[in-house]
Amino acid sequence: QNIGESILYLWVEKIRDVLIQKSQMTEPGPDVKKKTEEEDVECEDDLILACQPESSVKALDFDISETRTEVEVEELPPIDHGIPITDRRSTFQAHLAPVVCPKQVKMVLSKLYENKKIASATHNIYAYRIYCEDKQTFLQDCEDDGETAAGGRLLHLMEILNVKNVMVVVSRWYGGILLGPDRFKHINNCARNILVEKNYTNSPEESSKALGKNKKVRKDKKRNEH
Structure with a gap:
C-alpha cells in the first residue's frame, strides 16, 4: 500500500511539473513583450511622420500658388471688338486683347x-508686341x-504708336470690289481706333501727328542717302 501511494505521488508530481513547464512556454517572456512594444512605437512614429499637418499644408500651399501663377499667365485675356468700317461692301473690324506671352496670342x-x-472673314490680319522686361x-x-503686306503695316x-503687351486682329470681309491701297488705310484706322479707345495710345489727332512725323523722317533719310 505504501509503495502504491509513493508511485501515485510521483506521477502527480511529474504531471504537475509538465503542466508548469507547459504554462511557462505559453506565457510571453520579457523579451517578447519588449519587442512588441518597440514595433508599436515604430508604427506610431511612422504615423506621426505621415500626418504632420504643418509640413503638408506648406507644401500644398506652395503647389497651389505655383499652379495659380501658371494659370494666371496662361489665362485667356479679355477680347474687345472695335466699331466696323465699311467701304464699297467690304467690312473691316478690329479685335484687341492684352497679351504677355506667345501662348496667349494663340489662345x-x-x-x-x-x-x-x-472665322468666315476673308482675312484675319494680326500683329502683337510683348515687352520683355528682363531683356x-x-x-x-x-x-x-x-x-x-497688311500684317507688316x-x-x-503699333511700333510707331509705341504700344506694348497687346495684340490687334483686323478682320476683313471682302465685298467683291477691289479697294486698292484704301484697304490698308482701313485696316490701320480700325487698329488705331481700338488702341486709342482702350488707352494703349494717344488720341487719333496725336497718333496722326506721330504718323506724319515718321513719314517725314523717312523722307529726310532717303534724301540724305541720295
Whole structure:
C-alpha cells in the first residue's frame, strides 16, 4: 500500500511539473513583450511622420500658388471688338486683347475663330508686341493671312504708336470690289481706333501727328542717302 501511494505521488508530481513547464512556454517572456512594444512605437512614429499637418499644408500651399501663377499667365485675356468700317461692301473690324506671352496670342486666335463670323472673314490680319522686361526688348510678330503686306503695316503702326503687351486682329470681309491701297488705310484706322479707345495710345489727332512725323523722317533719310 505504501509503495502504491509513493508511485501515485510521483506521477502527480511529474504531471504537475509538465503542466508548469507547459504554462511557462505559453506565457510571453520579457523579451517578447519588449519587442512588441518597440514595433508599436515604430508604427506610431511612422504615423506621426505621415500626418504632420504643418509640413503638408506648406507644401500644398506652395503647389497651389505655383499652379495659380501658371494659370494666371496662361489665362485667356479679355477680347474687345472695335466699331466696323465699311467701304464699297467690304467690312473691316478690329479685335484687341492684352497679351504677355506667345501662348496667349494663340489662345486669343483660337477664341476668335470660335466665332463663325470671324472665322468666315476673308482675312484675319494680326500683329502683337510683348515687352520683355528682363531683356528690355520687344517680342513681336505679325500675320498677313493672305492680305499681302497688311500684317507688316499693322505691326509698323503699333511700333510707331509705341504700344506694348497687346495684340490687334483686323478682320476683313471682302465685298467683291477691289479697294486698292484704301484697304490698308482701313485696316490701320480700325487698329488705331481700338488702341486709342482702350488707352494703349494717344488720341487719333496725336497718333496722326506721330504718323506724319515718321513719314517725314523717312523722307529726310532717303534724301540724305541720295
